[in-house]
Amino acid sequence: DAGVIQSPRHEVTEMGQEVTLRCKPISGHDYLFWYRQTMMRGLELLIYFNNNVPIDDSGMPEDRFSAKMPNASFSTLKIQPSEPRDSAVYFCASSFGSGGPQETQYFGPGTRLLVL
């Protein structure tokens, strides 16, 4: 298996622009997670899905952030409009969690976002 795939790997954009990050989870996994990593705040869970349904979005910082999972093999995280403080590395992870999300999560390589 190719593992969790994220695109793009790097994104540089200007403040106010829309940014879309993409994730393809491991085939057969039923949980998908979006995380944000910054020096100041460490690794934060933004949202997670189970069987394509959002379960907990309490970590989404504000209404500028939205996430979708239209099918089992694809998810997007959108920021509109983007701000410099959104600059971070965004990770997607997936797991097969018959017992819940405590099952092993497999992380993608991350998207490094820089908002100027």
Added chain:
Amino acid sequence: GDSVTQMEGPVTLSEEAFLTINCTYTATGYPSLFWYVQYPGEGLQLLLKATKADDKGSNKGFEATYRKETTSFHLEKGSVQVSDSAVYFCALTSILSNFGNEKLTFGTGTRLTIIP
């Protein structure tokens, strides 16, 4: 809420030295405990885990024992190598209910550098 406190870094050791990275936790419910490792430019990978008290997780020469009495899960390795240089994250999940909030909570990470 649940939390994880990790030894602050960075930690620099010589090759073949003994490693300990401290991790303590606060949780309700019955947490599972994890160590994840992040190599430069990559996503996180599960290093080891323990799901109940007194369990010992081990992998690649690393070990950690789930100590409920001290709420700790310290990571150890007897002889580190240059290739162990990475950021190490302690994490926990706890099952509150079948459909409760079961997310991973990460520590802030400890950067380890091994010098030849």
